Amino acid sequence: MKALIIGNGGREHALAWKIEQSPHVKKVFIAPGNGGTALEEKIENIDIDSNDIDQLVLFAKKEAIDLTIIGPEVPLSNGIVDTFIENNLKVFGPKKLAAQLESSKDFSKLFMERHKIPTAKYKTFTNARDAHKYINKEGAPIVIKADGLAAGKGVVVAMTIDEAITATDSMLEDNLFGDAGARVIIEEFLTGEEVSFIVICDGNSILPLESSQDHKRLLNFDQGPNTGGMGAYSPAPIVTSKLHHKIMNEVIVPTIEGMKKDGIEFTGFLYAGLMIDNNNQIKTLEFNCRMGDPETQPILFRLKSDLFEILLAAANKKIQNYKAEWDEGSAITVVIAAKDYPNQPKINDEIFNLSHAQKDSYIFHAGTSLRNEKIYTSGGRVLGVTAKGKSLKDAQEQVYALINKIKFNGMQYRTDIGQKEIKKNREKS
Numbered sequence: 001m002k003a004l005i006i007g008n009g010g011r012e013h014a015l016a017w018k019i020e021q022s023p024h025v026k027k028v029f030i031a032p033g034n035g036g037t038a039l040e041e042k043i044e045n046i047d048i049d050s051n052d053i054d055q056l057v058l059f060a061k062k063e064a065i066d067l068t069i070i071g072p073e074v075p076l077s078n079g080i081v082d083t084f085i086e087n088n089l090k091v092f093g094p095k096k097l098a099a100q101l102e103s104s105k106d107f108s109k110l111f112m113e114r115h116k117i118p119t120a121k122y123k124t125f126t127n128a129r130d131a132h133k134y135i136n137k138e139g140a141p142i143v144i145k146a147d148g149l150a151a152g153k154g155v156v157v158a159m160t161i162d163e164a165i166t167a168t169d170s171m172l173e174d175n176l177f178g179d180a181g182a183r184v185i186i187e188e189f190l191t192g193e194e195v196s197f198i199v200i201c202d203g204n205s206i207l208p209l210e211s212s213q214d215h216k217r218l219l220n221f222d223q224g225p226n227t228g229g230m231g232a233y234s235p236a237p238i239v240t241s242k243l244h245h246k247i248m249n250e251v252i253v254p255t256i257e258g259m260k261k262d263g264i265e266f267t268g269f270l271y272a273g274l275m276i277d278n279n280n281q282i283k284t285l286e287f288n289c290r291m292g293d294p295e296t297q298p299i300l301f302r303l304k305s306d307l308f309e310i311l312l313a314a315a316n317k318k319i320q321n322y323k324a325e326w327d328e329g330s331a332i333t334v335v336i337a338a339k340d341y342p343n344q345p346k347i348n349d350e351i352f353n354l355s356h357a358q359k360d361s362y363i364f365h366a367g368t369s370l371r372n373e374k375i376y377t378s379g380g381r382v383l384g385v386t387a388k389g390k391s392l393k394d395a396q397e398q399v400y401a402l403i404n405k406i407k408f409n410g411m412q413y414r415t416d417i418g419q420k421e422i423k424k425n426r427e428k429s
């Protein structure tokens with residue numbers, strides 16, 4: 001069979017790499033892909049933008065694609081799944097209405113309120129004066145969020161009232177995020193440990209993937225600005241089987257059931273970004289309606305089951321009898337970013353020494369391109385170097401040994417991915 005993956009990041013390289021291993025799959029296309037997918041033997045890059053829905057439909061028809069898998073949120077929020085289904089093409093992902101769980105934070109907060117899914121206290125504003133009043137009343141720290149999609153940059157955790165007011169004004173008055181920031185959510189500041197909990201859903205049944213933990217800040221010790229994610233590991237040991245069940249009962253099942261009650265079927269990856277406090281109380285920070293990046297890389301690196309078979313079954317509403325098998329140990333991904341990421345990343349630098357990955361490691365590409373048999377940087381997050389081992393420490397040692405060999409001008413990465421967890425020493429608890 002033939003599969004088509006939409007997107008060009010590290011998440012999509014990992015999806016294509018995993019799908020390509022299925023014995024059912026003869027060929028994987030990726031639109032548009034990156035330098036890493038261009039180097040893969042059974043994967044072919046197709047030069048169509050991931051937001052060009054009409055061209056993607058034409059391509060899928062021409063090639064008689066058996067399953068299309070959507071990586072990023074923007075085409076999902078623009079209704080790519082609806083259009084594929086209208087054209088009788090098999091696709092895995094949520095329709096536009098369901099994708100609002102991610103594309104509108106106001107929609108998602110109202111939804112959580114309606115269905116009693118635990119989340120931070122909040123209010124929505126379109127008027128700066130009213131927002132200022134609320135901020136002054138609530139005090140800092142406080143969290144300001146643009147309603148719409150803002151590529152991970154629409155959330156400001158303000159430690160002072162001034163910072164909160166500046167962030168609110170940049171969205172409501174100065175239109176920093178355009179329409180996405182014409183409405184802001186002002187939210188209670190939560191403390192605890194963050195977890196990414198992702199499931200596959202076929203509209204009815206739910207197949208949970210293993211847990212993971214992202215590292216959102218640019219610099220070591222969780223300093224510096226928020227990014228799309230600088231590294232992740234799986235599993236997240238805080239998610240014991242007891243907490244797993246609690247997350248399913250309090251967040252995931254009520255979400256899928258709540259969508260059904262609202263007349264919206266959710267098919268696709270559902271990603272709950274969770275904050276777990278010291279008493280193991282759960283609050284939902286956000287929903288995404290896709291896999292995480294970089295969480296996908298360590299999660300899929302541990303998945304033993306055939307992902308293509310599972311996603312095809314999900315697209316056919318038949319995952320109730322599927323279970324996922326996992327490697328026992330841990331996997332870790334460290335993102336190598338370009339100079340000046342996350343602002344204006346420098347691009348077009350040649351990358352050297354990419355060929356050292358062994359059996360238990362892999363270099364997933366993100367912002368790279370292939371020209372004349374050389375790989376160049378082409379985006380902010382460049383590589384997701386991934387390794388697995390018996391323990392997180394083991395995986396971490398391998399990943400940094402591999403990174404030490406890779407070179408390009410201005411490369412930056414965190415040297416502490418997984419370190420906080422290793423210090424806690426609770427892997428087997």
Ligand code: AMP
Binds near residue numbers: 143155187190226273
């Ligand atoms: P979001 O896109 O809503 O997940 O927010 C991005 C990041 O901002 C999260 O991963 C958290 O690190 C942080 N964040 C979001 N909401 C809150 C909150 N209510 N309290 C504390 N930190 C938050």
Ligand code: GLY
Binds near residue numbers: 229293
């Ligand atoms: N790594 C966070 C995200 O994919 O949204």
